[in-house]
Amino acid sequence: MFYIYCPYCAEYREEEEFHPKGQAHIARPLDPMATSDDAWGDYLFFRDNPRGVHHELWVHAVGCRKFFNVTRDTRTYAILETYRIGEQPSVTADSVSTGSAASTATLTGVQA
Amino acid sequence: MQRYSGFSLVKHALSHHENWQRHWRNPAPKKEYDVVIVGGGGHGLATAYYLAKEHGITNVAVIEKGWLGGGNTARNTTIVRSNYLWDEAAALYEHAMKLWEGLSQDLNYNVMFSQRGVLNLGHTLQDMRDIQRRVNANRLNGIDGEVVTPERIKEIEPALDVSARARYPILGASWQPRGGVARHDAVAWGFARGADALGVDLLQQTEVTGFKMLDGKVVGVHTNRGDIGAKTVGCVTAGNSGTLAKMAGFQLPLESHPLQALVSEPLKPILNTVTMSNHVHGYISQSDKGDLVIGAGIDGYLGYGQRGSFSIVEHTLQAIVEMFPVFSRVRMNRQWGGIVDTTPDACPIISRTPVRGLYFNCGWGTGGFKATPGSGNVFAWSLAHGQMHPIAAPFSIDRFRTGALIDEHGAAGVAH
Ligand SMILES: Cc1cc2nc3c(=O)[nH]c(=O)nc-3n(C[C@H](O)[C@H](O)[C@H](O)COP(=O)(O)OP(=O)(O)OC[C@H]3O[C@@H](n4cnc5c(N)ncnc54)[C@H](O)[C@@H]3O)c2cc1C
Ligand SMILES: [Zn+2]
Numbered sequence: 001m002f003y004i005y006c007p008y009c010a011e012y013r014e015e016e017e018f019h020p021k022g023q024a025h026i027a028r029p030l031d032p033m034a035t036s037d038d039a040w041g042d043y044l045f046f047r048d049n050p051r052g053v054h055h056e057l058w059v060h061a062v063g064c065r066k067f068f069n070v071t072r073d074t075r076t077y078a079i080l081e082t083y084r085i086g087e088q089p090s091v092t093a094d095s096v097s098t099g100s101a102a103s104t105a106t107l108t109g110v111q112a
Numbered sequence: 113m114q115r116y117s118g119f120s121l122v123k124h125a126l127s128h129h130e131n132w133q134r135h136w137r138n139p140a141p142k143k144e145y146d147v148v149i150v151g152g153g154g155h156g157l158a159t160a161y162y163l164a165k166e167h168g169i170t171n172v173a174v175i176e177k178g179w180l181g182g183g184n185t186a187r188n189t190t191i192v193r194s195n196y197l198w199d200e201a202a203a204l205y206e207h208a209m210k211l212w213e214g215l216s217q218d219l220n221y222n223v224m225f226s227q228r229g230v231l232n233l234g235h236t237l238q239d240m241r242d243i244q245r246r247v248n249a250n251r252l253n254g255i256d257g258e259v260v261t262p263e264r265i266k267e268i269e270p271a272l273d274v275s276a277r278a279r280y281p282i283l284g285a286s287w288q289p290r291g292g293v294a295r296h297d298a299v300a301w302g303f304a305r306g307a308d309a310l311g312v313d314l315l316q317q318t319e320v321t322g323f324k325m326l327d328g329k330v331v332g333v334h335t336n337r338g339d340i341g342a343k344t345v346g347c348v349t350a351g352n353s354g355t356l357a358k359m360a361g362f363q364l365p366l367e368s369h370p371l372q373a374l375v376s377e378p379l380k381p382i383l384n385t386v387t388m389s390n391h392v393h394g395y396i397s398q399s400d401k402g403d404l405v406i407g408a409g410i411d412g413y414l415g416y417g418q419r420g421s422f423s424i425v426e427h428t429l430q431a432i433v434e435m436f437p438v439f440s441r442v443r444m445n446r447q448w449g450g451i452v453d454t455t456p457d458a459c460p461i462i463s464r465t466p467v468r469g470l471y472f473n474c475g476w477g478t479g480g481f482k483a484t485p486g487s488g489n490v491f492a493w494s495l496a497h498g499q500m501h502p503i504a505a506p507f508s509i510d511r512f513r514t515g516a517l518i519d520e521h522g523a524a525g526v527a528h
Pocket of ligand 2: 010063
């Protein structure tokens, strides 16, 4: 059971208020007609599916109904940070593997 | 291989059952094999068995990082059926069903395949239209199926609440009498024993950590027990397939999710069949031991931890009690999770890859147990011929770029 910090409500709420919506930061090709079948297939169907740090989209379905991002470890299920739409993650697979300021970034990320 | 029979049982009784042969050897890895199968679940073991039995290719290793059948094979709710909507999927699952029907004899191993029938319930008019369409499609494909009324459902499964009082009244169901359940461990063990007897090396506690390549062709695998050469490699690694594809330098359209199941305390026989409902989202059968075997839905998030969220278990039991109010006070005994590799169209990937000699058989997601013999059979054919078996061909990775998807979300649904 997750206890998730909604960056809009600025509160921790139970997992059941939320729905996961898949990988975050996927941009729709700007000119679909000019996009190759390969690139379109990638956009629609191919996801990172990492064993480790993952950036994903969640929606606060029975709360403020806003979408936001979560950085989570898919092995331990630990939530490393949550952040608003339009923002970039401060914890990434690289920052975790090199250990660079990840723990402080986590804290500020979660509280922000 | 020592064959099992009534006679051998009597014979071994005389020596207090202490001299039975081991099921399989525990060999040291050879330097090189003609075919290496990565993943010792049911599908991988079936592939090795059919390679040896039907294609005479016996210089084969199955490499398993844990123990045989310890992945999703031993974690599933064992439902077997073939009532899929589209021709391609129906052909694949029905091919498996035909093999199931002779499997215990073929393997000389009791896989406890029990054709007790499968009900897929409909609770809305749209459910019923979908059920009618699917049953008609099945019958055109020569697969048994009937649309049944609530009265008939009551005869088949008396414990089910078919009354109009139910919160989601049951309007009807599809009924596949040839569907049922099998003992999942026995399936892995039976294929393993059969493959071992034909000369296949089963290498347990051996984890593949990378692929050896030469000029765009696979020539072997790296493992925690050293390198092992191979002319052909088939990966049958379920929830871990995306990770292995990355090691080989390409991506698969898979997402790995936790899927949970649970069993109750053992009860006297009460369920006759397998009951599944997409709408209230639960499915249930009773094992020969007496426990109710209950399947949940997937957790919507990605996870590799072989566990999911408690809320899913709670929703699942709500659904079960909705269908079977009589179970409201049954206690649950054990609960667990497996990692299932889901695809965008709820159909598997049985395919070549950008690396020559490297094949994948994965993406079986929440419902691949039922396909175990069929999947192994067509995958073995494909590895042996270096080209995809006609039943496997539509399940190529290319479909996610050409758009030729085989959308089985209706038939897969909650359903397994
Ligand atoms: C809770 C649950 C309920 C289900 N219910 C049903 C059902 O009722 N009916 C149905 O048809 N299907 C069901 N399924 C799905 C079914 O279990 C799977 O589709 C099927 O068992 C997959 O078999 P497999 O042999 O491909 O995978 P697995 O049995 O998972 O085997 C893959 C093996 O690969 C090994 N492996 C992974 N990576 C490596 C590596 N790097 N090196 C070496 N070995 C590796 C793993 O250890 C594992 O043993 C269910 C699944 C779950 C989790
Ligand atoms: Zn909120």
